[in-house]
Amino acid sequence: MTEGVWLWVAFALMAMTTVGTRGSFILLGEKGRLPPALQRALRYAPAAALSALVMPDLLLDGGEFTPLNPKFAAGLVVLAVALRWRNPWLPFILGMGVLLVMRKGLGW
Amino acid sequence: MESAFRRGAREGLRDFLPISVGLLPWAMVTGIAMRSIGLSEIESLGMNLLVYAGTAQLGALPLIAAGAPLWLIMLTALALNLRFVIFSAAIAPVFHDSSFARRLASSYLLVDGVFAVGADKLLQADDPHWRWGYYIAPSAFNWCVWQVFTALGIFGAEFMPRDWSLEFMVTIALMVMVLPMVRTRPMLVAALAGGLGAVLLRGLPLRLGVVAGIAVGIAAGFAAEHWQQRGARS
Structure with missing residues (x-):
């Protein structure tokens, strides 16, 4: 910290x-x-940066590559919900719900 | 008769209001997220006032929590803010006759929503008073809404249970932000390459994997765009 x-x-x-x-x-x-080539390249920075922060959190567990973990499952739910509905609260509610059920309810 | 400034302000607010609703969950989640990694109320409020960039704030939190080096925190914030260089270049002509103070305030306040909604109208308007009203009113409104609802999250976080893995809300927020960006194939390639790059390069020292992943993603997106254009021509 x-x-x-x-x-x-x-x-x-x-x-x-x-x-x-x-x-x-x-x-x-x-x-x-701004040089046009640089401007075009910079367009990819935000998507690359967000994904570079998200994917390690979803796919790694204690530094090890573990695709089958509660966070990854919750991440899939978030993706599905966000693609399907426009409600801005729903991905948070269902994503956290899935994670908590798997961790607390199923002890994963 | 109503001044051009007020007419601009009213029209700007009217155009911006519908999309400002989407801001509320972000602001609250950002507030809760800052507290969930261990920042105090004052630190969270200070970060929110100084940085005033939701994506960069959320993105930097995992690094702050891990005690990453300062330059890495700054570089990540920079990467997450880079889209504003493009917005800034596009909207700069609007401010060509503004004072330095106004341009500085406009810079701090520039956000995705106001740019997305208003850039076209602003660039076409001739009256500088109307333009200033149309830009500054929704921008200031956005700032107030953001600060108030983030503060709600910051002070409300105390009443949330401790062991609920609330820090995962940061990841959810970042995922929901990246989704509308990856509508085109090169963007999708950039995001996938950036993410997988960061996963594969996680062994690099100083948590450099994130920055390396971002560089890989930009390169992959640029290459994908190039191939797509070549494919379209042949």
């Missing part, structure tokens, strides 16, 4: 990425322009 002053330093660094990215061209004004 990052703690104390270092935590606030981390927040400040993250805040710099917020204003830095959002402000990049707004603050530069007419002076700057």
